[in-house]
Amino acid sequence: MATPLSLQLCFLPSSNYHAFPVTPFNHSPTFISSKGLSLTLRRSLLSPRLSNSQYTPQIADNLADVSIFTAAGEPVRFNDLWDQNQGIAVVALLRHFGCICCWELAPALKEYKARFDSAGVKLIAVGVGSPSKARILAERLPFPMDCLYADPDRKAYNVLDLYFGLGRTFFNPASAKVFSRFAALQKAAKNYTIQATPDDISGVLQQGGMFVFRGKQLLYARKDEGTGDHAPLDDVFDVCCKAPVAA
Helix, strand or coil, X not given: CCEEECCCEECCCCCCEEEECCCCCCCCCEEEECCCCCEEECCCCCCCCCCHHHCCCCXXXXXXXXXXXXXXXXXXXXXXXXXXXXXXXXXXXXXXXXXHHHHHHHHHHHHHHHHHHHCCEEEEEEEECCHHHHHHHHHHCCCCHHHEEECCCCHHHHHCCCCECHHHHHXXXXXXXXXXXXXXXXXXXXXXXXHHCCCCHHHHHECCEXXXXXXXXXXXEEECCCCCCCCCHHHHHHHHHHCCCCC
16 A cells, blocks of 8 residues: 655755755665655565566566666667677666765776676666766766666666665665675765756665676576665676676
């Protein structure tokens, strides 16, 4: 049953909004309207993280025609992002470009990119927000724009059924993992700016995930249980190395 909640609105530049303290579960200032704006949010059901066996064999086909944007603003379909026959791709879905936990994950992905490249694996990093928000993250971290994509309408996230909601964002126990990475978060925060937050504030309630494909075959799937609950990149790389590459 849907529950009406007063939404804590993120990063709305108005004198009618008042900042709340940053929490380790979102790492983004939040705001609530003095006009009493409210939205109806669906409750997120706490369920175990999905494995690839719980996605249908057609999941790549379901993603195929989903249109997102390059960081430069050009539309692109998912089936054009990697070789749909035998190409191996790591698809990392971040939360949103204004999430400090994503500013921590992006440098880790960048560090692994050289290893992915040497193994013939394509890295595809997708975030919630417009291409202009993606460019803010890319320029300030920095992060390579040639593997960064924007999904402002969360189309891919919906197809992959990634978690969404207030409970997942702020209150899931998996979010406590960020405490163990405090130094990395501090480093990521040096160039951080709230200007990278999506214009559509509902995007701040989106959680991410990590997927590995060989052609259209899904080899690995991991849904983030909460904010900052990132997939172990060593595990992801191990899956890629075990996947045979066509000669």
